[in-house]
Amino acid sequence: MMIRQTLRLMAGSALCTALAACTLGPEFVRPEASLPAQWEGRVITSAAFADDAAWWNGFEDPLLAALASQAMQANLDVQLAATRVAQSRALRGISAADRAPAVGATVGATRARNSEVGLNDPSGHAGREDYGLFQAGIGLSWEVDLWGRVRRQVEIADARVQIANEDWHAVQTAVMAETARDYLQLRATRELLTITEDNLHIARDVQRLTLARQQQGVATTLQVASAAAQVAALEARVAPLQHRQSQLRNALALLLGRSPQALDAQLDSARRDWPALPGMATGLPSDLVERRPDIRRAEAALHAATAGIGVAKANFLPRITLTGDAGFQAKQLDDLDGWNAHRFSIGPAISLPIFQGGRLKANLALSRLQERQAGLQFQKTVLQAWHDVDDAIDGYSAEQQRGQALQVAVEESERALAAARRQYQAGVIDMLDVLTTQRIALDNQAALAGSRAAAAIARVDLYRALGGGWHDEGADAALTDSVSAASGVGNIAQRTLRSSQ
Incomplete structure (x- = not known):
C-alpha cells in the first residue's frame, strides 16, 4: 500500500516536472539600434577599424602607457565597480539555487x-x-517551477550581472580617458610654462637693452616702462601655470590611487614633443552596439525588465x-x-492567490511599464551615442584644422619677431613695435600648444565615444585582479581603523 502511494507521488512529481517546461511572459528579443549605415562626411573615417583595447598606445608615449596600466590596477573606482560585479554574480548564485531542492x-x-x-x-x-x-x-x-517563475528570476539575475559588468567597463573607459586627458593637459601646461619662461627671458633681455639705450639717451621713459610692463605681465603668468601643473599631477595621482605629489618624479620624464597623430578609423555605426558599455547596459536592463513580466504573470498561478x-x-x-x-x-x-486587493494586477502593470521605460532608455542611449560620436568627430577634425593654421601663424610670427629685433637694434623701429610683435608671437605659441593638446584630447574623446576599444577577452582575469586589489585596500583600511581606536 505504501509502495503504491509512493509511486503515485513520484508519478505526480514527474508530471509536474514535465509541465515545468512552460515559461510565462514574453521572450526577450534583442532590439534594433536606429543608426545610420555609415558616418557621413567625416574625413577621418576609414573602411577598417582597429579594435585596439589599449588605444592610448596610439599616442606613442611610454609614460602614458605606464600610467594607463597603473590606473587599470590601482584606481579605486575600477575596484569598486569590480566588487559590484562580484556581488551581482553572488546574487545570481542565490537566485539559481532556487532551481534545486533545498536539503x-x-x-x-x-x-x-x-x-x-x-x-x-x-x-x-x-x-x-x-x-x-x-x-x-x-x-x-x-x-x-511550473510556470517558469524561478527561471525568469534567474534570467533577471543574469541580466543584472551583465549590467554590473557593463558598469565596470564604463568605469574603466572613463578612468582611462580621464587619465589620458589629465596627462595630455599636464604636458600642454608644461609646454605653455616653458614658452612663457622663454619669452620672459627675452623680455628681460629687451628690458636691459632698453635701459642701456635710455642711459645713452636713445630710448624714452615710455619705452622703458613698456618693457618693464611686458616683463611683469609674463611673470604674472608663471605662478598660475605652476599651480595648474601641480593640480594635474595630483589629479593623476588620485586616479592611480596614490597620495599627492607621489607621481611628480615619474611625471617629470614626460616627453616634450608632440608627434604627429596617425589616422584613426571610426568603424561602422553598428559597431557602437557591440562596443559602447552604456548601450550594452541598456540592452541588459531591457532584458531584465522583459523577464520581470514573466515573474509577474507567474504570481497569478498556483505555486507547487x-x-x-x-x-x-x-x-x-x-x-x-x-x-x-x-x-x-x-x-x-x-x-493559490485568491484575493490580493489588486496587488498582482498592479505588479504586472508595473512590470510592463518598466519594460516600456527600459525600451525608451535603450533608444535614448543609442541616440546619445550617435550624437557623442558625431560631436567627437567634428571636434577632432576642427582641432586638426585649427592646429595647421596655428602652425603657420607661429612660424610667421617668429619670423616677424626676429625681424623686429634686428630693426630695433638698427634704430629703424621703436620698442613698442617689438613688444607688440613679441606679444603676438607669444599668443600664437600658446595657442598652438593648446591646440596640440586639444587635438590629442579630442582624439581621446573620440575613442571614448566609440566605446574605448574594450572587449571581453581577459575580462575575468582583470575582474579578479581588481577585486583582489580592492580587498587589499579594504584590509589596509580596516587595520588603519583598528590602530586609531
Missing part, C-alpha cells in the same frame, strides 16, 4: 513536560511526568512545492537507532 539535516534533544489540564499530551503521561524527545532527520523542499521529511524519533536515546523509531512524510503543497 537540510536536523538533530534535536529536548526535555519537556505538558500541562495536566491542557490539551492532550502526546507523550502519554497526561502531563504528570517529564519526558524526553530525541530526533534526527533530513528534510527536503523543492518548488516545482514538494516537501519531504524522513528520520528517527524516540523518547529514549537508546531507541533512536531502531527501525520502529523511523518516520517520514512526503507530499506536495499548493498555494
Whole structure:
C-alpha cells in the first residue's frame, strides 16, 4: 500500500516536472539600434577599424602607457565597480539555487513536560511526568517551477550581472580617458610654462637693452616702462601655470590611487614633443552596439525588465512545492537507532492567490511599464551615442584644422619677431613695435600648444565615444585582479581603523 502511494507521488512529481517546461511572459528579443549605415562626411573615417583595447598606445608615449596600466590596477573606482560585479554574480548564485531542492539535516534533544489540564499530551503521561524527545532527520523542499517563475528570476539575475559588468567597463573607459586627458593637459601646461619662461627671458633681455639705450639717451621713459610692463605681465603668468601643473599631477595621482605629489618624479620624464597623430578609423555605426558599455547596459536592463513580466504573470498561478521529511524519533536515546523509531512524510503543497486587493494586477502593470521605460532608455542611449560620436568627430577634425593654421601663424610670427629685433637694434623701429610683435608671437605659441593638446584630447574623446576599444577577452582575469586589489585596500583600511581606536 505504501509502495503504491509512493509511486503515485513520484508519478505526480514527474508530471509536474514535465509541465515545468512552460515559461510565462514574453521572450526577450534583442532590439534594433536606429543608426545610420555609415558616418557621413567625416574625413577621418576609414573602411577598417582597429579594435585596439589599449588605444592610448596610439599616442606613442611610454609614460602614458605606464600610467594607463597603473590606473587599470590601482584606481579605486575600477575596484569598486569590480566588487559590484562580484556581488551581482553572488546574487545570481542565490537566485539559481532556487532551481534545486533545498536539503537540510536536523538533530534535536529536548526535555519537556505538558500541562495536566491542557490539551492532550502526546507523550502519554497526561502531563504528570517529564519526558524526553530525541530526533534526527533530513528534510527536503523543492518548488516545482511550473510556470517558469524561478527561471525568469534567474534570467533577471543574469541580466543584472551583465549590467554590473557593463558598469565596470564604463568605469574603466572613463578612468582611462580621464587619465589620458589629465596627462595630455599636464604636458600642454608644461609646454605653455616653458614658452612663457622663454619669452620672459627675452623680455628681460629687451628690458636691459632698453635701459642701456635710455642711459645713452636713445630710448624714452615710455619705452622703458613698456618693457618693464611686458616683463611683469609674463611673470604674472608663471605662478598660475605652476599651480595648474601641480593640480594635474595630483589629479593623476588620485586616479592611480596614490597620495599627492607621489607621481611628480615619474611625471617629470614626460616627453616634450608632440608627434604627429596617425589616422584613426571610426568603424561602422553598428559597431557602437557591440562596443559602447552604456548601450550594452541598456540592452541588459531591457532584458531584465522583459523577464520581470514573466515573474509577474507567474504570481497569478498556483505555486507547487514538494516537501519531504524522513528520520528517527524516540523518547529514549537508546531507541533512536531502531527501525520502529523511523518516520517520514512526503507530499506536495499548493498555494493559490485568491484575493490580493489588486496587488498582482498592479505588479504586472508595473512590470510592463518598466519594460516600456527600459525600451525608451535603450533608444535614448543609442541616440546619445550617435550624437557623442558625431560631436567627437567634428571636434577632432576642427582641432586638426585649427592646429595647421596655428602652425603657420607661429612660424610667421617668429619670423616677424626676429625681424623686429634686428630693426630695433638698427634704430629703424621703436620698442613698442617689438613688444607688440613679441606679444603676438607669444599668443600664437600658446595657442598652438593648446591646440596640440586639444587635438590629442579630442582624439581621446573620440575613442571614448566609440566605446574605448574594450572587449571581453581577459575580462575575468582583470575582474579578479581588481577585486583582489580592492580587498587589499579594504584590509589596509580596516587595520588603519583598528590602530586609531
